[in-house]
Every structure is written in C-alpha cells, then in structure tokens.
Amino acid sequence: MEDQGGFNWQDPRIANLFATAAQTPFYKLWGDTITEISLHLAKMAEAKTLIEIGAGRGNLTRDMLIKMSSKNISVPLFASDANEAVLNNVAKLRDEFSNQQLQTHLWDVNNAPDDDLKKQIKEPVVLYERASITYATYGCLENIGQVADMIVLGDYFNCTGELFADDTMFDKIGVKPLFYKDVEPLILKHFPNQYLFDREVHDRTGIPNISLVIAWK
Ligand SMILES: C[S@@+](CC[C@H](N)C(=O)[O-])C[C@H]1O[C@@H](n2cnc3c(N)ncnc32)[C@H](O)[C@@H]1O
Numbered sequence: 001m002e003d004q005g006g007f008n009w010q011d012p013r014i015a016n017l018f019a020t021a022a023q024t025p026f027y028k029l030w031g032d033t034i035t036e037i038s039l040h041l042a043k044m045a046e047a048k049t050l051i052e053i054g055a056g057r058g059n060l061t062r063d064m065l066i067k068m069s070s071k072n073i074s075v076p077l078f079a080s081d082a083n084e085a086v087l088n089n090v091a092k093l094r095d096e097f098s099n100q101q102l103q104t105h106l107w108d109v110n111n112a113p114d115d116d117l118k119k120q121i122k123e124p125v126v127l128y129e130r131a132s133i134t135y136a137t138y139g140c141l142e143n144i145g146q147v148a149d150m151i152v153l154g155d156y157f158n159c160t161g162e163l164f165a166d167d168t169m170f171d172k173i174g175v176k177p178l179f180y181k182d183v184e185p186l187i188l189k190h191f192p193n194q195y196l197f198d199r200e201v202h203d204r205t206g207i208p209n210i211s212l213v214i215a216w217k
Contacts, residue, residue, distance in 0.1 A: 007174035038128040048122035054132020055079040058090040065097040076101040082108035109140035130154035145190025150216040191215035
C-alpha cells in the first residue's frame with residue numbers, strides 16, 4: 001500500500017482483512033470484554049446514554065445490542081464514526097434489534113462533538129471504542145471528555161516509549177503508535193480515575209502494550 005500511495009480504507013483488500021480479523025478468537029474476546037465492561041459500568045452508574053466511537057463494521061455495536069437484549073436492558077446507544085458509509089451499514093442493526101434504542105451519528109472525534117449530539121444525550125454517559133482513536137489524534141481525548149463520564153478504550157497503548165513489533169506492524173495499516181505517557185495526561189485531565197485492565201500482565205511479563213483502559217470522572 002505504501003508503494004501505491006499510502007493506506008486506504010476503501011481498498012477491498014483492507015475490507016477483507018478486517019472482516020477476517022474480526023472473526024478471530026482473540027478479537028472476539030477483546031470485543032466481548034470491552035462491551036461487557038462498558039455495560040456493567042453503565043448499570044453501576046445508571047448511565048442514561050452509551051456512545052460508541054469508530055463503529056466500523058458494527059462488531060462492537062452488535063455485541064452491545066445482543067448483551068442489552070439478553071439482559072433486558074435498553075440504554076440509548078449512539079454509534080458514531082467519521083465515515084458516513086460505515087454508519088449506513090451500522091444503522092441496519094436497528095431492524096434486527098427493534099427492541100433497542102440505536103441511533104447513528106456522524107462524528108469525527110478529531111473535532112468537538114456537535115450540538116445535535118450534545119442535545120440528544122443524557123448524563124451519565126459511558127463511551128467505549130476499539131481500534132478507532134488510534135486512527136485519530138491525541139487531541140480527540142479533549143473532545144471525548146466533553147460528552148463522556150466514563151470511558152472504555154480498547155487500543156494498543158505503548159507503555160515503554162520504544163517501538164515494538166506491534167507498533168511497527170500496525171503502522172502498516174494506518175495506525176500510529178499511541179504512547180501512553182502522552183495519552184495519560186490527556187485522559188487524566190477529564191477522567192482523573194483510571195484502571196489499566198491488563199496492568200498486571202504488563203508488569204509481570206513485561207509486555208510493552210496495554211490493550212484496555214477504563215477511566216471515569
Ligand atoms: C479498525 S476500525 C474499528 C471498528 C470497530 N471499532 C471494531 O472494533 O470492530 C476503525 C474505525 O475508526 C473509524 N475512524 C477513523 N478515524 C476516525 C475519527 N477521527 N473519528 C471517528 N472514527 C474514526 C474508521 O472509519 C473505522 O470505522
């Protein structure tokens with residue numbers, strides 16, 4: 001892709017690659033963990049709104065809708081993405097889950113959330129995502145902080161400051177390494193409490209990345 005001018009989401013090879021990767025056991029477990037934790041937090045905090053950013057193919061959206069339906073919960077869910085075509089696809093989930101309150105919303109998290117979204121959401125808000133802010137810039141945390149009370153971020157945050165194999169590999173699919181030392185102060189500015197889900201693994205094995213961050217106001 002580098003030879004052809006750079007990373008391109010519209011390339012069918014990329015679409016196929018992500019579709020296949022999304023069905024692997026690890027990716028499913030990771031998504032299951034993110035949605036389970038987010039819904040659990042939503043219940044504990046009596047959240048009035050769930051926001052998902054970078055919904056993509058709707059893997060997490062579907063997972064969340066399945067979980068809410070099976071637990072007999074219905075919290076309004078705003079699935080957002082920077083790409084309109086992606087959202088048209090996610091909106092189809094409304095037919096499948098007519099018992100749920102799913103809305104789609106165009107939001108490039110590099111920009112502040114628009115008034116339309118702010119007007120529609122009710123606090124407390126739980127916001128979750130996976131592998132989407134790695135395509136945005138650090139500044140997006142400032143924008144996320146404007147609407148969310150609790151966040152669950154599923155990204156590979158580099159904790160050592162040194163590039164590792166994952167970082168080099170992800171770079172090939174358009175992901176820039178997110179150094180936790182740079183991300184942490186931005187998270188803590190809006191969400192002073194944080195829990196690094198796989199910190200123990202990180203500490204014990206020296207694995208250089210953290211894959212799940214939970215933070216709240
Ligand atoms: C790798 S996909 C992740 C999809 C989904 N979160 C999942 O885990 O299956 C990344 C998604 O992030 C979206 N994205 C990229 N940059 C974004 C931005 N600045 N704001 C919001 N979404 C963005 C892309 O359009 C794409 O749908």
